[in-house]
Amino acid sequence: MSDTVFELKDVHYSYLGKFPALCGVNMTIRSGEKIAVIGANGTGKSTLLQLLDGLIFPDRGTVTAFGERLLEHSQDNEKAAHRFRQRVGLVFQNADIQLFCPSVREDIAFGPLQFGVAEDEVSRRILEVAEVLDIQHLLDRVPHQLSIGEKRRVAIASVLAIDPDVYLFDEPTAGLDPLTVRHIIDFIVNANQRGKTIITATHDLHIIGEIADTVYVFGRNKSIVRGGSSESVLNDRSLLESNNLIHMHRHHHDGREHVHQHLPLEPHD
Amino acid sequence: MTNPAHKKHDFIGRSVLSALAFLKDATLSEEYANRKGFLQSLDPRFKTISFLLFLVTVVSLKSIVLISPFYLLCLILALLSGIPLRNFLLRTLFFIPLFSLFIVLPTLFSIVTPGEPVWSFHVVGITGIITRPGLDGAVLFVVRIATSVSLVVLLSVTTRHSELLKVLRVFGIPQLFVLTVSMCYRYLYLFATMVENIFTAVKSRVGVVSHQRQGQNVVAWNIANTWNRTTQMSEEVYMAMISRGYTGEPRLLSKFHATPKDWLWLLCAVVICASLFYRGHTL
Numbered sequence: 001m002s003d004t005v006f007e008l009k010d011v012h013y014s015y016l017g018k019f020p021a022l023c024g025v026n027m028t029i030r031s032g033e034k035i036a037v038i039g040a041n042g043t044g045k046s047t048l049l050q051l052l053d054g055l056i057f058p059d060r061g062t063v064t065a066f067g068e069r070l071l072e073h074s075q076d077n078e079k080a081a082h083r084f085r086q087r088v089g090l091v092f093q094n095a096d097i098q099l100f101c102p103s104v105r106e107d108i109a110f111g112p113l114q115f116g117v118a119e120d121e122v123s124r125r126i127l128e129v130a131e132v133l134d135i136q137h138l139l140d141r142v143p144h145q146l147s148i149g150e151k152r153r154v155a156i157a158s159v160l161a162i163d164p165d166v167y168l169f170d171e172p173t174a175g176l177d178p179l180t181v182r183h184i185i186d187f188i189v190n191a192n193q194r195g196k197t198i199i200t201a202t203h204d205l206h207i208i209g210e211i212a213d214t215v216y217v218f219g220r221n222k223s224i225v226r227g228g229s230s231e232s233v234l235n236d237r238s239l240l241e242s243n244n245l246i247h248m249h250r251h252h253h254d255g256r257e258h259v260h261q262h263l264p265l266e267p268h269d
Numbered sequence: 270m271t272n273p274a275h276k277k278h279d280f281i282g283r284s285v286l287s288a289l290a291f292l293k294d295a296t297l298s299e300e301y302a303n304r305k306g307f308l309q310s311l312d313p314r315f316k317t318i319s320f321l322l323f324l325v326t327v328v329s330l331k332s333i334v335l336i337s338p339f340y341l342l343c344l345i346l347a348l349l350s351g352i353p354l355r356n357f358l359l360r361t362l363f364f365i366p367l368f369s370l371f372i373v374l375p376t377l378f379s380i381v382t383p384g385e386p387v388w389s390f391h392v393v394g395i396t397g398i399i400t401r402p403g404l405d406g407a408v409l410f411v412v413r414i415a416t417s418v419s420l421v422v423l424l425s426v427t428t429r430h431s432e433l434l435k436v437l438r439v440f441g442i443p444q445l446f447v448l449t450v451s452m453c454y455r456y457l458y459l460f461a462t463m464v465e466n467i468f469t470a471v472k473s474r475v476g477v478v479s480h481q482r483q484g485q486n487v488v489a490w491n492i493a494n495t496w497n498r499t500t501q502m503s504e505e506v507y508m509a510m511i512s513r514g515y516t517g518e519p520r521l522l523s524k525f526h527a528t529p530k531d532w533l534w535l536l537c538a539v540v541i542c543a544s545l546f547y548r549g550h551t552l
Binding site: 081089113144 | 434451452456458502508509510511514516521524
């Protein structure tokens, strides 16, 4: 299908050939979709994003991106690699990994410069993305001097400067304060409204409703145990509980013990 | 009463933590570079070239009288750039010239530098004679070192490290080399913090290690752990670079903005150096 961005068929991947990370993943992602990949720690979410970004390649099965099979040797061709990387951008979970340049400005410029964008245009983009993410005051700062929230926004800016068609977010809201979480959710929603495909790996169920229309749940067997609309998945409490995404919460109300499931944004007695 | 073994362990811990604190403070603090001042306002390329000119001239001059104006210039520039004179003098005038004095000490004596005696003394039957050429040479050496160190310190504290690295590219240093150095610099802080945290974590769990052997084990384990994490992180950083289009030939931002002030400064530097150089060779 022409609007298919990614198609995964029976994808298996293991680290060092002996530690399985993905086992038989099948998935089709279409242009403009908002997808969330949820699951407990160690279920293969980050590995999936790295596969989609062409950083690692499956041991078995196929990954097709924009109608072409994603192969390791195809990335050796600079033109082909650039064509793909200009269309797909990954925001890593650890911003310290993504921000490897000595200043924020150079980090944002790094991507476009590799693709041969002229310095004047790069300077224009830096100012533009800095304004979008409200980081103008950080441009000449050194990344290690920034707070976690600031680093995360700069990491997003470094990908936004490339302006890819597909954004891959790995735990974009982990460890952030509520206001920064709000900014990142708004950014994701706006990007999707501009026609960008969004794929987010997270176990933060509070944000799923806003950042995803479709949700895939990864289980301990390192494969998809269920996929569907965000509403249907979030309402399947037994599925969420069996996959460590919600838990039974015990506390006291007015001197009596109270036990309930801990669900995202759901009021209780 | 303090256990001597505790002191030994504290010695290891304190040494490591003090070294890390010094590293962070000395190489990664950009306190003065972020201030508003004369040197901070100059284009890093022009500033670096002018300071290189000063350095070459200072090294080539053989007269204290001619080198002294450069030291005076350093003090004026430090004042104009918002650097407290006390800190500047402590950093440039005390430690490094003191060490150079130790190096130059043997040349004071007639046995190394013969000439007109200035002062002689007797210690355990040995006669030491300090000569005028020896003394002149030693003073010239120390003044030259003090001035050169002052110039280098001024340049490094008033320029952001990222900009200094960028200037390397102007001198034709390959982009890959510059990128590698800048990444080392970038992650130095991160790993220093990591080592610091490991030490704090160890201390919080086991308190003060009571045996020296245990202390050595902690340090060895720390080194191995940092090495593992460094290797892992370098692989991930490489992935992050590839993800943003890196294919082996990095392209980096190299835009600078020169103003008439920068050209004027460079002109002044050339005039000062040329006139003192000329004077030094006609004396």
